[in-house]
Amino acid sequence: MNAWVISADAGDATPLLAIDRETFAATIAAFGDAAQRWCAANAFAGEPGRFVTLPGADGAACAVLAGCDRRDPIFSLASLPVRLPEGRYALDARSLALDAGDIALGWALGAYQFARYKQPMRAPAQLVIDAATATRIAPMAEAIYRVRDLINTPTEHMGPAELAGAVRALAERHGAAYREWVGDELLAENFPTIHAVGRASHRAPRLAELTHGAADAPHLVLVGKGVCFDTGGLDIKTGDGMRWMKKDMGGAAHAIALAGLVLEAKLPVRLTLLIPAVENAIAGNAYRPGEVITTRAGLNVEIDNTDAEGRLVLCDALAYAAEQKPDLILDFATLTGAARVALGPELPALFANRDEIANALLGAADGARDPLWRMPLWRPYLAMLDSYVADLANAGASRHAGSITAALFLERFVPEAQAWAHLDVYSWNDADKPGHPRGGEAQGLRAYFAFLQQRYR
Structure with a gap:
């Protein structure tokens, strides 16, 4: 990964001082009158999001002062990799007392470039960090890069087979078991809704499964x-509405990356990863509005709208997961535009059927500064999915509470005794922001991993 350089000797790196308005005066005073005049000429006084390069006697940079927000240490300096000149920089001891891992992770996320199809204009500036810090943050940085890469890759090169291939590669890397059901095998093995959604594509639908861990460990x-x-x-x-639908596998990208973190950390769990991978296409054999599909759980679902397909591919996977009576089921999905209307692009909508699970996730989100927002499973709204010919419909006439009714649909396939949480996540940055380049994005991943570490370690 080119986001940082591991080096025991930072002597050839330009010193980087993270400061704020409160520490600016004392910090700049140590550099002398010329540096103070230089900052005044650049109207810099430690403001968050701004930086100034101090020239030495030979005109070369002798230090960089970067304004930092203590409340957001991960992303305070995350814009610098693409704003500073190429080269090596090392966090100076005179900086604010911030966690080096937070700074390094933000730097790595700001240095991300998706270069599969377009050569970057420049290489990111590099941060010199010690090996221990690199070891500590590398798994999370790599997981977030994995989410972004999977989502940013167009469907031409990230179809159902390629997405399942990412699960297979993860299994091979960690010695996990892997299997998949493809095409008509889905019907033979009772995954009818996954098959129905994906059958119109020239690329067969499939369900990929990774399993790993001791049989007696929490599942x-x-x-x-x-x-x-x-x-x-x-x-x-x-x-x-169709333009960016390559990102509709963002939930799968999150689940794959989180599984990788669990495996890398060797959390004492029996892990199962399920990825229903399909393309919702149009052809003569496409599933139609008004059809009734008998799901794996035995519930009959009337198709009200073929664009409410995500909950259909998930319901069979959730039913299969619940049959195994695990300790916990977590699902991730770019499920509804309604969640974005309610919460905007930066707040994933969390639904859970256990208060203790939701509260633990929210606590982990606060600690990781990786926001989640709990939404209610308001069960009276399930009436919006009533069908006069089937047990329920996959959508309804009302546009009210769309993220809630989608979550309620999923809950019908999770037994009441089963602990479960659902995350409706945007998985995308509409514009460049520090540490959040435009395109695919991991949202809630740091929070979820912190939660799992607390629950199972």
Whole structure:
């Protein structure tokens, strides 16, 4: 990874001082009158998001002062990798007392570049860190890079087979067991809704499964929505609505990355990762509005809208997960635009059928500064999914409470005795922000991993 350099000797690196308005005066005074005048000429006084390069006697940079927000240490300096000149920088001892791992992780996330199809204009500036810090933060940085890479890759190169391939590669890396059900095997093995959503594509739908861990360990199941492209089906999306639907497998990307973190950390769990991978396409055999599908759980679902496909591929996977009676099921999905209307692009909508699970996730989110927002499973709204010919519909006429009704649909496939949480996540940055480059994004991943570490370690 090119986000940092591991070196025991930072002597050739430019000193980088993280400061704020409160520490600016004392810090700059140590550099002398010329440095004070230089900062005044650049109207810099330690403001967050700004920096100034101090020239030495030979005109070369002798130090960089970077304004920092103590409340957001991870992302305070995350814009610097693409704003500072190329080269090596080392955090100076005169900086604010911030965790070096936080700074390094933010630097790594700000240095991310998706270069598969376009050569970057420049290489990011590099931060010199010690080997121990690198070891501590590398798994999370790599996991977030994995989420971004998977989402940013167009469907041409990230179809159902390729997404399942990412699960297979993870299994091979960690010595886990892997299997998948492809095409008509889904019907033979009773995964009818996954098959129905994906059958119109020229690329066969599939369900990928990774398993690892001792049989007597607490059983954790991660499920991720893997709709590699969503046309909306016969209820076709508008052009604008379809434009970025390569990201509709963002839930799968999160589940795969989280599974990788669990395996890398060797958490004492029996892990199952389930990725239903499909393309919701249009063809003569596409599933239609008004059809009734008997799901794996035995519930009959009327198709009200073929663009409510994510909950269909998830419901069979959730039913299969629940059959194993695990300790916990966590699912991730780019499920509804309604969640974005309610909470915007930066707040994933959390639903859970146990208060203690939700509260622990929210606590972990606060500690990791990786926000989640709990939404209610308001069960009276399940009436919005009533069907006069089936047990329930996959959508309804009302546009009210869309993220809630979607979560309630999923809950029908989770037994009441089963602990479960669902995350409706945007998985995307609409514009560049420090540490959050435009494109695919991991949201809630740090919070979820912190939660799992607390629960199982």
